[in-house]
Amino acid sequence: MRRGTNLPAVGGFNQTVILDVIRRSPEALSRVELAEKTGLAPQTISNVTRRLLDDGLITEAGKHIQGRGKPRVMLELAPQSRYALGVHLDPAVITYAVLDLRGQVVHDASMRTPRAGRPDEIIASMAAALDELIEASGVDREKILGIGIAAPGPVDVARGIVLDPPHLEGWRDVPLRDALFEATGLPVLLEKDVTAAAIAELWLSGEAQHSDFAFFYLGTGIGIGLALDGEVLRGSTGNAGEGGTLVVPVDGLVDGRRSDLLGHLATPRYMLEQAADEGVLVPAPPANDMVAIDEGFDELVRLAEAGDAGALRILDRAASLIASALVSVVNLLDIDEVIFGGPFWERVSARFIFQISRIIDHSPDRVTRHPVALSGSSIGDDVAAVGAACLVLDHALSPRPSGLLITG
Amino acid sequence: MRRGTNLPAVGGFNQTVILDVIRRSPEALSRVELAEKTGLAPQTISNVTRRLLDDGLITEAGKHIQGRGKPRVMLELAPQSRYALGVHLDPAVITYAVLDLRGQVVHDASMRTPRAGRPDEIIASMAAALDELIEASGVDREKILGIGIAAPGPVDVARGIVLDPPHLEGWRDVPLRDALFEATGLPVLLEKDVTAAAIAELWLSGEAQHSDFAFFYLGTGIGIGLALDGEVLRGSTGNAGEGGTLVVPVDGLVDGRRSDLLGHLATPRYMLEQAADEGVLVPAPPANDMVAIDEGFDELVRLAEAGDAGALRILDRAASLIASALVSVVNLLDIDEVIFGGPFWERVSARFIFQISRIIDHSPDRVTRHPVALSGSSIGDDVAAVGAACLVLDHALSPRPSGLLITG
Incomplete structure (x- = not known):
C-alpha cells in the first residue's frame, strides 16, 4: 500500500533531506538557504536543525551579515561527529x-x-x-x-x-x-x-551527482550494479546486479560453443587462460589461486602497455565482450551512463573505456542514438x-x- | 536536488494517494478508513475528499452506522465521471x-x-x-x-x-x-x-497487485517492459524495454553465426521462416506482410495444437530462447515475476509458459534459487x-x- 506523506516518519525524512543538503554543500548554509534548497517550511527547517545541532551532527559556522537584515547563522556538517x-x-x-x-x-x-x-x-x-x-x-x-x-x-x-x-x-x-x-x-x-x-x-559523486547509471564491476567475477532515479536497484532478494550470465557472442574461442557467458569470458582468470593458450604468458595460474591471478593480471597489463600484440589482443577481446553485453543492457534499461570499477578495473581503465566506447557508439544493435557516458569510478579500488x-x-x-x- | 515533502505539489500528491486507495478498494470507504489506509491526517482527508466530491470524481454511497458513534459517510469512486x-x-x-x-x-x-x-x-x-x-x-x-x-x-x-x-x-x-x-x-x-x-x-492488477515484474511482450518485435517498486522504468529517454537485442545462444540455426539476437530468433516472422525452411509450412509470408504473418502464425499454432512435431519443435525452440534471455534478466535485476502478453502471445501462452518455466527453474545459470512466477497478462490483447x-x-x-x- 502506497502511503501518504504526513506519516510519523516524515519528520525523519525531512531530517534526512536537510542533512543530505548540508552534507553535499561545499559551503556552510543558512536556514533560509536550506528552506530554498529543500522546499521545506521555515518552521520545519528550524525544528530539524535544532535537533541536528543537539545531536552534534551539524555545527554553527559563524554568522552571515547581508545588508541591514538580521545576521544569518550559518550551518555546516560536523564531519568528525x-x-x-x-x-x-x-x-x-x-x-x-x-x-x-x-x-x-x-x-x-x-x-x-x-x-x-x-x-x-x-x-x-x-x-x-x-x-x-x-x-x-x-x-x-x-x-x-x-x-x-x-x-x-x-x-x-x-x-x-x-x-x-x-x-x-x-x-x-x-x-x-x-x-x-x-x-x-x-x-x-x-x-x-x-x-x-x-x-x-x-553518495560521493558530489554536486554533479549521478543518479541513473550502471556500475560495471570487474573483480574476480563480473557484476553490473544499477542505480535508477537516485536509488540502487536491489531486486526482490537483494541480489540484483548479476551481470555475469549475460550471453555474449564468441568468435571461435570456446570449443564447441557458439556463445558463452560474459562472467566466464571477460574475467581476469579467463584472460590469463587465453594468455597461456596463445603463448603470451606461461603458465596460467591455478583457477583458485587469487593471488597468482592478481599478479598474472598485472603482468598481462604490463605486457600490453609495452605494446605486446598478444596481450593487447586479449585485453581488447575482453573489452569487446563487455561492450557487447553493455549494448544489451543500455537498450534494455535505456541507460546513458556507465561507471566502471572493481579491483581489476583501474589497471585497464583507459584502454577499456576507449575500446568499449567505440563499440557502443557504433553498434548496429543500439536502439537509441543518445550518447552513453563512460567513466572510471572516481572512488577507485575502495x-x-x-x-x-x-x-x-x-x-x-x-x-x-x-x-x-x-x-x- | 532531492526536495522535501511540504512542496505545493504535496496536496495534489495526497489527492492522488487518496483517489488511488478509493479506486482500488472493492467497497466504499469512510474518511476514518481512508485515514487509516493512507496514514494521512483527518484534516487532510477532509480537505481532499471535499475537493474530489466537488470535482465529481467520487460520490457519497450512504452512511455506515457503527455502535453509538456518529454515522460515517461512505465514499466511493464515480467511475463514469x-x-x-x-x-x-x-x-x-x-x-x-x-x-x-x-x-x-x-x-x-x-x-x-x-x-x-x-x-x-x-x-x-x-x-x-x-x-x-x-x-x-x-x-x-x-x-x-x-x-x-x-x-x-x-x-x-x-x-x-x-x-x-x-x-x-x-x-x-x-x-x-x-x-x-x-x-x-x-x-x-x-x-x-x-x-x-x-x-x-x-494499474489493473487489483488487490494482489504486482509491483516488481518484467513484462515480456511478444508482438511483431520483442520487448521487455519493467516495473520496479511500483513504478515503470522508462529510462533516460523513455525507451527502456528493448529486449530484442539480448544475445541468445543458437544451435546451428543461423548460417555462420554462433549467437544471435532474441529479437530476431524469437519473433513470429522468424518462426514462420523456419517453418518454411523445415517444410512445416510453405511458403513463408513476405517479411513486410503483417497480415500474412498473423495468419501464418495462426496456422503454425493450429498445427502445433494438432500435434505436428515440426510445428512443436519451432515453438519450443522459440520458447527456449526466450527462457535463456529471461535467465539473464532475472539474474541482472533479481526479478521474481514475469508477465507475458502482446498481440502474438495469447495463442501460445499455455505451452510457452510451461516450457519457459521449466527452463528457468532448472537453468545452471540461475544465481538465486527463489521461484520466478510466470503468468499471461490477465488483460489480454488490449x-x-x-x-x-x-x-x-x-x-x-x-x-x-x-x-x-x-x-x-
Whole structure:
C-alpha cells in the first residue's frame, strides 16, 4: 500500500533531506538557504536543525551579515561527529575503509584474501584488521555507527548470510553479518558488492551527482550494479546486479560453443587462460589461486602497455565482450551512463573505456542514438568498501526501520 | 536536488494517494478508513475528499452506522465521471480501448494495420476509428480526459514522435502525438508499447497487485517492459524495454553465426521462416506482410495444437530462447515475476509458459534459487492500449506538471 506523506516518519525524512543538503554543500548554509534548497517550511527547517545541532551532527559556522537584515547563522556538517566502517570481501583482496560523516575516507587498508582460508578464520582476521584500522585511524570507537560489509553474491541480505559465491571457495551459507557483530560488538550490515559500489557512486559523486547509471564491476567475477532515479536497484532478494550470465557472442574461442557467458569470458582468470593458450604468458595460474591471478593480471597489463600484440589482443577481446553485453543492457534499461570499477578495473581503465566506447557508439544493435557516458569510478579500488560504509551512514541517519543493520 | 515533502505539489500528491486507495478498494470507504489506509491526517482527508466530491470524481454511497458513534459517510469512486482512450499501434494490428475512471474497459475495437500504409493515412484512419469508438461506447465526449498512444520504439516521448521502429515501414520521425491531437482535438500522450503494457499491469492488477515484474511482450518485435517498486522504468529517454537485442545462444540455426539476437530468433516472422525452411509450412509470408504473418502464425499454432512435431519443435525452440534471455534478466535485476502478453502471445501462452518455466527453474545459470512466477497478462490483447489509457488517467489525475500530454 502506497502511503501518504504526513506519516510519523516524515519528520525523519525531512531530517534526512536537510542533512543530505548540508552534507553535499561545499559551503556552510543558512536556514533560509536550506528552506530554498529543500522546499521545506521555515518552521520545519528550524525544528530539524535544532535537533541536528543537539545531536552534534551539524555545527554553527559563524554568522552571515547581508545588508541591514538580521545576521544569518550559518550551518555546516560536523564531519568528525560520526564514522562508519566499510569492508569489501573480494576473493582476491579484502579492503577496509573508515569514513567520516561526510563520506570522506579518513583511513583505509587492504590485504590479500587468504587462499582457501576457512570462513571462520577469515572472519577472525577481518575482526582483527578492523580493530587495527580503528586504532590506526585514531577514531573514537564510541563515534562509530557500524560496519558495512560488501560481499560477492548471491547473498541473503535480510539475514546477513553469504550464500554460495562461485569464486569464494568453501563459503556456503556463512552468517557473515552476525559473526562480525559478535567479533566486534559493532552494528553490522551486509550488502552485495556491486550494490555497495553503486551506493558509493550515488553518495560521493558530489554536486554533479549521478543518479541513473550502471556500475560495471570487474573483480574476480563480473557484476553490473544499477542505480535508477537516485536509488540502487536491489531486486526482490537483494541480489540484483548479476551481470555475469549475460550471453555474449564468441568468435571461435570456446570449443564447441557458439556463445558463452560474459562472467566466464571477460574475467581476469579467463584472460590469463587465453594468455597461456596463445603463448603470451606461461603458465596460467591455478583457477583458485587469487593471488597468482592478481599478479598474472598485472603482468598481462604490463605486457600490453609495452605494446605486446598478444596481450593487447586479449585485453581488447575482453573489452569487446563487455561492450557487447553493455549494448544489451543500455537498450534494455535505456541507460546513458556507465561507471566502471572493481579491483581489476583501474589497471585497464583507459584502454577499456576507449575500446568499449567505440563499440557502443557504433553498434548496429543500439536502439537509441543518445550518447552513453563512460567513466572510471572516481572512488577507485575502495569503491565497494566505501559504499558499504555509506550504507551504514544511510541506515544510521535515516529513520526508516531497518532489519538489515544488526545491533544486538 | 532531492526536495522535501511540504512542496505545493504535496496536496495534489495526497489527492492522488487518496483517489488511488478509493479506486482500488472493492467497497466504499469512510474518511476514518481512508485515514487509516493512507496514514494521512483527518484534516487532510477532509480537505481532499471535499475537493474530489466537488470535482465529481467520487460520490457519497450512504452512511455506515457503527455502535453509538456518529454515522460515517461512505465514499466511493464515480467511475463514469471520466474516461480515457487508449490506442495501441502495432505493425500488425491497431487496438482501441475506452476506459472508465476505475480503469475498466467499457468498449474496445481492433483493426488490421494497413499494409505499407503512409503514416498520415494511418493517422487519419486512427482518428476516424476513435470517433466511431466514442460514438459506439456512448460516452460523453466532454468526459474524455485524453488519448494515450502506445507505439513501437524507439520513440521520443517528450516530443511525442515515433522515430524509426524497425517493423513499421515508412515511419520515420512521425509526430504522431501532435497529429492525433490535431485530428481529434483531444489531449494526447505517447508512450512506448512495452512501457504502456507494464503500466496496465500496475494499474489493473487489483488487490494482489504486482509491483516488481518484467513484462515480456511478444508482438511483431520483442520487448521487455519493467516495473520496479511500483513504478515503470522508462529510462533516460523513455525507451527502456528493448529486449530484442539480448544475445541468445543458437544451435546451428543461423548460417555462420554462433549467437544471435532474441529479437530476431524469437519473433513470429522468424518462426514462420523456419517453418518454411523445415517444410512445416510453405511458403513463408513476405517479411513486410503483417497480415500474412498473423495468419501464418495462426496456422503454425493450429498445427502445433494438432500435434505436428515440426510445428512443436519451432515453438519450443522459440520458447527456449526466450527462457535463456529471461535467465539473464532475472539474474541482472533479481526479478521474481514475469508477465507475458502482446498481440502474438495469447495463442501460445499455455505451452510457452510451461516450457519457459521449466527452463528457468532448472537453468545452471540461475544465481538465486527463489521461484520466478510466470503468468499471461490477465488483460489480454488490449494490454498496451489499456496501459496507454491508464497513463492518461494517471496524468490527468496527478498534479505533476507533464510535458507529455499535449493539450493545445
